[in-house]
Amino acid sequence: MKSIWRVFRKELRETLRDRRSLVTTLIIGPLLMPALIGAVIFMAIRHSGVANTGPIRLTVAHAGRAPQLLDFLRQYQVRVRPVEADRARARRLVEREHGPLLYVPRDFGARLAAGKPAPLRLYADESNRAVQGKVERLSTLLGLYGGTIARLRLVARGLDPQLLAPIALHSIDTSTPQSRAALTLGMLSYAILFTMLMSGLYIAIDTTAGERERGSLEPLLTVPVKREHLVYGKMLAACVVMLVSLLLTVAAFAVTLRHIGLARLGMSANFGPGVAAGIVLGCLPLIPAGAALMILVASYTRSYREAQTYVGLVLLVPTLPLIFASILGLQPRAALMAVPSLSQHFIIMSLLRGQPLPGGYVAISAGVSLALGAVLGYLAGRLYRRERLLG
Amino acid sequence: MIEARALIKRFGTLTALDGVSLRAADGRITGLLGPNGAGKSTTLRILYTVLRPDGGEAWIDGASVLAHSLEARRRMGVLPHGAGVYPNLTARENIEYFGALHGLARAVRRARAAQLIARLEMQPFADRAAKGFSQGERVKTALARALVHQPRNLLLDEPTSGLDVMAVRTLRRLLGELRDEGHCILFSSHVMQEVAALCDEVIVIAGGRVVVQAGPDELKARAGTASLEEAFVRLIDPNGAQDGP
Numbered sequence: 115m116k117s118i119w120r121v122f123r124k125e126l127r128e129t130l131r132d133r134r135s136l137v138t139t140l141i142i143g144p145l146l147m148p149a150l151i152g153a154v155i156f157m158a159i160r161h162s163g164v165a166n167t168g169p170i171r172l173t174v175a176h177a178g179r180a181p182q183l184l185d186f187l188r189q190y191q192v193r194v195r196p197v198e199a200d201r202a203r204a205r206r207l208v209e210r211e212h213g214p215l216l217y218v219p220r221d222f223g224a225r226l227a228a229g230k231p232a233p234l235r236l237y238a239d240e241s242n243r244a245v246q247g248k249v250e251r252l253s254t255l256l257g258l259y260g261g262t263i264a265r266l267r268l269v270a271r272g273l274d275p276q277l278l279a280p281i282a283l284h285s286i287d288t289s290t291p292q293s294r295a296a297l298t299l300g301m302l303s304y305a306i307l308f309t310m311l312m313s314g315l316y317i318a319i320d321t322t323a324g325e326r327e328r329g330s331l332e333p334l335l336t337v338p339v340k341r342e343h344l345v346y347g348k349m350l351a352a353c354v355v356m357l358v359s360l361l362l363t364v365a366a367f368a369v370t371l372r373h374i375g376l377a378r379l380g381m382s383a384n385f386g387p388g389v390a391a392g393i394v395l396g397c398l399p400l401i402p403a404g405a406a407l408m409i410l411v412a413s414y415t416r417s418y419r420e421a422q423t424y425v426g427l428v429l430l431v432p433t434l435p436l437i438f439a440s441i442l443g444l445q446p447r448a449a450l451m452a453v454p455s456l457s458q459h460f461i462i463m464s465l466l467r468g469q470p471l472p473g474g475y476v477a478i479s480a481g482v483s484l485a486l487g488a489v490l491g492y493l494a495g496r497l498y499r500r501e502r503l504l505g
Numbered sequence: 506m507i508e509a510r511a512l513i514k515r516f517g518t519l520t521a522l523d524g525v526s527l528r529a530a531d532g533r534i535t536g537l538l539g540p541n542g543a544g545k546s547t548t549l550r551i552l553y554t555v556l557r558p559d560g561g562e563a564w565i566d567g568a569s570v571l572a573h574s575l576e577a578r579r580r581m582g583v584l585p586h587g588a589g590v591y592p593n594l595t596a597r598e599n600i601e602y603f604g605a606l607h608g609l610a611r612a613v614r615r616a617r618a619a620q621l622i623a624r625l626e627m628q629p630f631a632d633r634a635a636k637g638f639s640q641g642e643r644v645k646t647a648l649a650r651a652l653v654h655q656p657r658n659l660l661l662d663e664p665t666s667g668l669d670v671m672a673v674r675t676l677r678r679l680l681g682e683l684r685d686e687g688h689c690i691l692f693s694s695h696v697m698q699e700v701a702a703l704c705d706e707v708i709v710i711a712g713g714r715v716v717v718q719a720g721p722d723e724l725k726a727r728a729g730t731a732s733l734e735e736a737f738v739r740l741i742d743p744n745g746a747q748d749g750p
């Protein structure tokens with residue numbers, strides 16, 4: 115046991131001395147990643163917020179032909195900008211400004227008065243996402259205006275306007291502010307798990323493939339310490355680096371998301387100290403498995419370079435279930451909680467949504483992840499007893 | 506004392522060792538001499554427990570390297586080929602780390618490291634990170650590391666390769682002192698002068714077999730030559746020697 119501790123202390127000390135790798139491991143990943151993702155989320159929220167609730171600028175050609183319609187639109191925060199343009203010019207204008215542009219044809223007023231469908235043309239470049247949102251809102255508003263006129267016409271003819279509404283559909287949005295935010299923050303759990311695993315990469319490779327390449331593995335194997343204890347010490351050091359990275363990442367996210375001010379934008383991303391602690395505890399059991407996996411693979415390879423390639427590839431494996439889960443829209447089930455990394459993803463998401471998973475689920479996640487770590491650790495220990503290790 | 510009996514080692518279809526038996530006694534320097542690829546390193550690596558033989562057995566002070574490898578490792582210090590050290594640790598830390606792995610208490614390993622640093626004249630670089638060490642500085646560090654637990658037996662694989670004259674002298678003096686203190690020293694080399702200058706006993710190895718084990722003088726007598734080099738060439742290749750001067 116003492117020798118595990120001694121190997122652990124030495125590996126950690128050597129890693130801490132290597133400034134360059136330390137910066138990559140503990141600054142770039144855990145601090146830059148949350149800052150970047152925070153910026154992306156901020157942009158996404160601001161963008162969609164403007165499109166869905168803010169005023170819309172609408173260019174109108176021949177505004178004089180539909181004064182009442184435009185008065186109606188102005189009540190719903192549509193800022194009308196009248197221009198004089200024929201159809202060709204209107205089209206060119208939209209190509210330049212993306213739109214939306216409302217073109218009122220000459221016969222609009224006459225047909226409206228005659229009780230016939232009155233034509234309107236709405237030009238927009240819908241490949242632009244911001245414009246898409248505006249067009250949807252404008253269509254709804256124009257439909258609303260049309261509906262109002264229709265009801266007035268029925269009343270004028272002595273009919274009940276309810277005849278036009280055979281179905282009363284109420285769609286009820288059950289999302290809470292937390293769950294709406296969690297949708298946007300889906301990538302957050304991916305970032306946390308990936309950064310945590312990545313941070314162990316350098317130390318896992320350096321203490322195994324690196325040690326062999328520098329020729330210090332052979333003397334190490336001549337000391338009277340059980341070979342598996344040497345590996346356990348290295349694994350423990352990788353685990354501590356990963357833990358520090360996890361703490362930093364989660365803390366950085368907690369700070370960034372607070373500064374973005376999700377609450378002000380109608381979302382309350384549930385990322386208080388309690389949730390942060392829960393995320394750390396939920397991810398903790400995955401750390402030994404990740405460290406053992408990387409050390410196992412790095413010990414197997416023949417050189418430092420090969421180790422970098424293979425460990426990098428292997429690191430994609432734990433992220434695959436997350437991608438499948440988001441494509442297939444998987445929900446937590448007992449069986450899925452037995453998949454390491456996916457179960458941690460579920461735990462993080464449930465905490466962010468403010469709907470904690472049953473204790474049993476969390477226990478399955480922790481149990482299976484720790485068991486996997488133990489098996490992989492045992493295999494790495496076995497590998498160190500084989501002479502093939504020397505390459 | 507180091508003993509090996511009928512060691513066999515195969516790498517795939519290549520037979521590296523084909524029944525190597527040897528004996529290195531306490532208070533003597535034994536040289537393992539042979540051309541490149543003769544099996545010197547393989548023999549040493551089996552003795553210091555990083556390779557397992559396919560046949561045969563070996564003992565360090567009576568402890569089997571196969572059945573009681575931890576016990577055997579406790580009794581020997583090893584300087585492997587290349588002398589790799591930890592680049593981000595200082596020479597002193599490298600030495601103390603191995604002391605720790607040998608189970609020495611903190612105060613003991615500190616004192617031992619200090620002694621060895623003085624004895625090997627390492628003071629100028631003892632507290633520098635090993636990253637920028639010259640080959641000589643690395644070998645000294647690795648040697649001190651091998652001696653930190655005061656092993657009775659010392660195994661060195663090509664210890665002088667890449668060293669300058671001054672460093673070789675320091676090493677020779679140290680090995681001589683250790684011999685006089687009663688240690689058993691086994692080292693490999695393909696350099697004749699070195700073996701001649703140092704060894705009390707020479708084991709000539711070629712093609713995975715021990716050709717002869719004898720003292721330097723006896724070796725010359727057996728081969729019927731005045732120089733050790735000529736004796737060596739005749740012993741490993743009785744026909745090839747005729748081409749020489």
